[in-house]
Amino acid sequence: MRILIVEDDTSLVEGLKKALAPSGFAIDHESSGSDAVEIVPSEAYSLIVLDLGLPDIPGQEVLRRLRGNGCEVPILILTALGEVKDKVKCLNLGADDYLTKPFDLDEFEARVKALVRRGKGRLDPILRCGSLMLDTSSATAMIDDLPLPLRRREVTVLEILMSHAGRLVRKERLISEIFGFDEPVAPNAIELYIGRLRQKLGPRGPTIKTVRGLGYLMENK
Incomplete structure (x- = not known):
């Protein structure tokens, strides 16, 4: 959410x-x-x-x-x-x-x-991108009606990308929204989360593209 x-x-x-x-x-x-x-x-x-x-x-x-x-x-x-x-x-x-x-x-x-x-009664908590569905109220995701096992921060990254499907999400924005302001962040932390999501989405899910030097974009398909 x-x-x-x-x-x-x-x-x-x-x-x-x-x-x-x-x-x-x-x-x-x-x-x-x-x-x-x-x-x-x-x-x-x-x-x-x-x-x-x-x-x-x-x-x-x-x-x-x-x-x-x-x-x-x-x-x-x-x-x-x-x-x-x-x-x-x-x-x-x-x-x-x-x-x-x-x-x-x-x-x-x-x-x-x-x-x-x-x-929650006024807002649709469901995000969709192709075969991928994310229920933001329960933090659960499915691809072709099959559950997708995700950790809490993976859900957050996925929600941000799906909310901006087809648009660039800057790496700095992901860092600021996922980590606390005094929390140490490894240089490749976001890359690790993106890599895990790509593996879990597989060929059936939407593609997460890297825009070199800027951030990431989820294809809206």
Whole structure:
């Protein structure tokens, strides 16, 4: 399952990533509200974490635009504004929950999981690419209706590639979404995961192409 964090405080983002890493979430990050509004329609997110104090446009305007564009993804608001009127305004604009800074990371994780569970009824957790099917809610994959044994991080890599089928996924992005910010990463770690996935997908599954010096691309077939 993938989460988009829209927040310009990079140190906070790294802390949020670390809190969610054990649960196996794939994390995308945008520091610009306008960029978030642009990419959300083309991505399959289970949750959006949205800060109100963004550098380009107010978070409340981002929220209004997302809901106005038909986005039904659950949205968790992060803000230093703790007055009731601010919470009411965000909830009326379509926010699903509201967390005031500073907050405990355990509470943040609990709210994220609750919103993801609540949103499963509204979102299709199934990703497909040719004969390959990935159920992001149960972290299980199948090829031609046969189970595909995958480890947790292999599932995360596969979900990212399938969510961007036909498009380049940079190696740096895979590293940032799979590993915690203070976790040591071997130089060939991503190559190892890609190699294992290629072996498990075999000739029946979609092809993962290497774009030398840039990253990887899953053929959309």
